Amino acid sequence: LVLISNLCFSQIANYDESKASPYPFPDVLTGVDGKKIITIKQWEANRWALLNLFAENVYGTTPKLALKQHFVINKTQIDALNGKAIQKQVSVFFDDYPQLSPINILLYVPKGVENPPIFIGLNFEGNHSLIADTAIYMTKNWMIDFRKDSTIIKNNRALEASRGAAGIETWPFEKIVSAGFAVATAYCGDIEPDYSEGWKTSLRGVIGNREVNTWGAMGAWAWGLSRILDYVETDKDIDSKKAIVVGHSRLGKAAFWAAAQDTRFAAYISNESGEGGVALSKRWYGETVEIINKNFPHWFSEKFKFYNNNVASLPIDQHQLVALIAPRPIYVSSAEGDQWSDPTGEFLSIKKAEPIYQLYHRKTLAESARPPVNQPIGSYIRYHYRSGKHYMNLYDWEQYLKFAAEVIR
Numbered sequence: 001l002v003l004i005s006n007l008c009f010s011q012i013a014n015y016d017e018s019k020a021s022p023y024p025f026p027d028v029l030t031g032v033d034g035k036k037i038i039t040i041k042q043w044e045a046n047r048w049a050l051l052n053l054f055a056e057n058v059y060g061t062t063p064k065l066a067l068k069q070h071f072v073i074n075k076t077q078i079d080a081l082n083g084k085a086i087q088k089q090v091s092v093f094f095d096d097y098p099q100l101s102p103i104n105i106l107l108y109v110p111k112g113v114e115n116p117p118i119f120i121g122l123n124f125e126g127n128h129s130l131i132a133d134t135a136i137y138m139t140k141n142w143m144i145d146f147r148k149d150s151t152i153i154k155n156n157r158a159l160e161a162s163r164g165a166a167g168i169e170t171w172p173f174e175k176i177v178s179a180g181f182a183v184a185t186a187y188c189g190d191i192e193p194d195y196s197e198g199w200k201t202s203l204r205g206v207i208g209n210r211e212v213n214t215w216g217a218m219g220a221w222a223w224g225l226s227r228i229l230d231y232v233e234t235d236k237d238i239d240s241k242k243a244i245v246v247g248h249s250r251l252g253k254a255a256f257w258a259a260a261q262d263t264r265f266a267a268y269i270s271n272e273s274g275e276g277g278v279a280l281s282k283r284w285y286g287e288t289v290e291i292i293n294k295n296f297p298h299w300f301s302e303k304f305k306f307y308n309n310n311v312a313s314l315p316i317d318q319h320q321l322v323a324l325i326a327p328r329p330i331y332v333s334s335a336e337g338d339q340w341s342d343p344t345g346e347f348l349s350i351k352k353a354e355p356i357y358q359l360y361h362r363k364t365l366a367e368s369a370r371p372p373v374n375q376p377i378g379s380y381i382r383y384h385y386r387s388g389k390h391y392m393n394l395y396d397w398e399q400y401l402k403f404a405a406e407v408i409r
């Protein structure tokens, strides 16, 4: 019977809430050494060991490399977005590994705003797909054919017709700069193309394959986000101390891991990051550890696969990664049409992390249950459950801009 229920849990997506919590969740106030955490000091002393448990069991360990890198500002437009912004295109080159693709950043800085905070995040289909502007560099790197439209992507390479194809809703640059924020994005495939062999051309492969089984594409993308922040720290037009890392879905998982490891990120926004993101792994609802590892064997560490039908033995769960963001502000959003990402699991993950925010005297959510659709809740810790599909859209961005204006600026 136990075997049968394990099999069900791991391979099938359950949508019955009454069956969703078969296992207990680790207590966020119990340290890795088993001792109770009562003070900030005790929590911070535990932080490193906890982060390492995530590295060891879920994402893999990011190698500590002091890479030599340099930044090239390729193109600057001083009158972008109807005169509202300066557009820069910057490439991050890795001097020790010239065979690595540079990370090509598209950056907009609002005009007339002193030291603007900045949103940083990766995109799925290239910078050029986000806005129809022929001046934007079009990636030559491998790309998933999400749209199955050979006029846009052929043989896994972007074609001219893919300019602007993602639509402006996912990265509404003009709205963002109008609200007084800078924004930087890069194509995730510049860092690592999203397929099982993608590691060969990414840092994971180039550093000699020795780390390939210990960190996954999520780790590589998170590493790349920190390299974008390295550039931002050198740009005098931006306040790099106010960098908000944001991501949708798989890129929300990567942003989550980046924010947990790299405390230079001042805040984190999860847009439907789901399994392996903010959603609790030990819940049986929507996508499971086994499903994600089978469909995307290159995303996480090899060790994570050990938990495929054994998730009960996972020593940690994702609310503890939320706690590792504390005391920094966090916004988590789910969507009604995206049950696959387990909206309740995403909400509960914040709730279970709140005791750590309380240690820092940060305001927590007044609500103990997920709110109805389109009613954002919270302040420093914020959450919404949007109507509609799995997507990052204008509604989401409007909430993120309000959040950032209130907690970051």
Ligand code: GTR
Residues within 6 Å of the ligand: 248, 249, 250, 251, 274, 275, 287, 292
């Ligand atoms: C799905 C995957 C999710 C999420 C999503 C996306 O297929 O199961 O975990 O990452 O892709 O990135 O859009």
